[in-house]
Amino acid sequence: MPQVMQPRPPKGMRDFLPDDLIRRQYVFNTVIEVFETFGFEPLQTPALELRQTLHGNLGEEAEKQIFYAQHPQGKEELALRYDLTVPLARVVAQYEGQLSFPFKRYHIAPVWRSERPQRGRYREFYQCDADIVGVAEMTADAEIISLVVTALRRLGFRDFEVQINNRKILTGIAEYVGVPAEQRGGLYRSIDKLDKIGADGVRRELAENGLAPEPIARLMALLDLRGAGLEGLTHLRDALRDIPTVQEGVRELFELAEHLEAFGVPASNYAFDLAMVRGLGYYTGPVFETIITEPNLGSVTGGGRYDGLIGMFRKESLPTTGSSLGIERIIDLMDELNLYPPGLGRTVVQVLVTVFDEHTRPASERLASQLREQGVRTEVVLEDRKIGRQAAYADRKGIPIAAFLGPDEIAAGEVTLKRLADGETRRVPQSEAAATIRSLLP
């Protein structure tokens, strides 16, 4: 055996012990169930990609964070997956003939980034994406928003808002106020700060960046429409009648609104917001971001239409829209707001079958086996321990029910079941044990 070293995982990477992982898996499984009821199919790709698959497709800043991998004798230069969008684009290009379009896929998997580790930021973390490839219509964007809203509601969130805008409207507004294409990035960044620095702050920043007072006034008048929903969009459409990009963007959002209504998305869970700018440059149409509003806990999902991106490995692109659920942030908030169902404990085990003494052990093993066959998650005491220590173990581990099987019970074909939280006890025939355990579970 080699020397004893201080054991730890790499910096910014986490082990998940059972009690944490049970909560994480509840979140993952809930989200997967919603994705699948929406007809999204699972996709899985390797953790490693060829370096050349990532290079040139992520942007300079992102590429600085890539982890490289290599086998000493291997010829391939590899990299750990940085996101789930590049693998999607690769898969669509590579298996085009095998896939049915529209291709609706979800992908939940870890990605690796060399970020400075800090609270809530890790070097290995899960992403959770759902995208629809091959549909240009607003039906797809509405379905994505409906999916996001349903997933968050199913997880127990109520007070949240999907903020919706359209890149085409932003582009049109920039055109209207006379900002040339190469300076629009700065314009969008200023607009994005509206909530943070206020209208005066945005005005000041735009002036500092050289925009004249008159276009600033025109812009701010338009941004005033942001809170007015579809009515605001109507005003915008009428005011910018001569800007085709705006006309198209507004028409798209009206269509989107119709589909959202038909899909039954609660009106309280979405809003159109002209000042919402998603950071990534690749969006080409509607963009959406979800904010937890009560209490204000920031953004938990982000997405939009990116009709150009799937073309990175393919001559022609395919219209694509989708959203990421910020699953790590969502798990943090679930913890903070305690949104887990009461039955979700610190252990998967539902019942501990105790062992009275070594002579009665076979009876306990038989009962454990019977309960397992009936789908009850059962632990049986494996060591020769006093009964008091067995109960203490169940308690410490958070096992909700203990089964006691002494000589009396065995002779009568019965078992005593005790709910440890409140001491509620039932003595029942062993054949009814599974049903009784289920009725005693929290």
Add this chain to the structure above:
Amino acid sequence: MPQVMQPRPPKGMRDFLPDDLIRRQYVFNTVIEVFETFGFEPLQTPALELRQTLHGNLGEEAEKQIFYAQHPQGKEELALRYDLTVPLARVVAQYEGQLSFPFKRYHIAPVWRSERPQRGRYREFYQCDADIVGVAEMTADAEIISLVVTALRRLGFRDFEVQINNRKILTGIAEYVGVPAEQRGGLYRSIDKLDKIGADGVRRELAENGLAPEPIARLMALLDLRGAGLEGLTHLRDALRDIPTVQEGVRELFELAEHLEAFGVPASNYAFDLAMVRGLGYYTGPVFETIITEPNLGSVTGGGRYDGLIGMFRKESLPTTGSSLGIERIIDLMDELNLYPPGLGRTVVQVLVTVFDEHTRPASERLASQLREQGVRTEVVLEDRKIGRQAAYADRKGIPIAAFLGPDEIAAGEVTLKRLADGETRRVPQSEAAATIRSLLP
């Protein structure tokens, strides 16, 4: 956009498109369900470990296959996980105070090895381990075998045998025939070949390795007991009365047999086999390996007791026993023997809600939303397509049921549901759609 390159994953690594992944996930989920009914808890560790965690703990041959990873600006030397046993040992040492013992954990996760890619052998593949840390008693070994048998039966395998031996018996036999400790590896390797090269072959090989005729004869006489089950073990015990290691090994297997019976493990699914030698050197007690027997398809699980291993990051070791399910091989065999349930299709989607025309689309979207709320996995046609093309899409994708919602149905609050495999059709009120779809599913 960068140049168009030929998209592919790294060599020996696989993408799983939905139709494949649906089958894989069925296997994973079935196994997880069995693990959890046995009270095993999930554990998750990072894909990356510190290089020093792996170095010196895997053996020289294994270490040649490690993939290294590094961030260009990072100080840590990293490696991709090679197996799930080293992470278990690290976790037990690191979180000892937080864990409850016995610590029963399962871990299903990819590992990376730079093997020469070939049929059934990959550089990224899943391992699937269940281990019990902290129990020296044979109850734990019996529980592991019961778990393996239950998992394989639940997956649909019937004709398989867990072959059980004990390293202590092998050690004792080597002692008895007079092979010194440093030459026992070769002895075990020869014994392991019994099925392949026959008794004469083993005799010849042992003679070539310098073992004298008399000890060879004594060894072969003992190996003759291999097929005689517990009776054979009794003979062995009586014959090698003076070898304490054999006495202890036989006693352990008798205990194991008692617990296996109490756990209700079918006698046809296990056997004691003195000639079964698990490759890995670290086993210290019972060893087990499962062979699919009808047809003979080789080994699908392997495990045993390794009381020394958990000590690699800890002053004192802890008694540990466990098994790996060769999950990639199991999936290959499930494919080969077609052991999947009939309802498991190529798509997660259960029903395609078609769209009669763009005027009736909102009704289709409303129905889709209602079905999703009721847990039916529903796709709604997102594009403006002729109804014939919509049905063809459902067919091509393997969606079992199509829902038709024309102006007549809408006026009557009804929907026509058609099972595409046989044309079975029902027109029902929309409120009964979910139940009817469930009754029409294969």
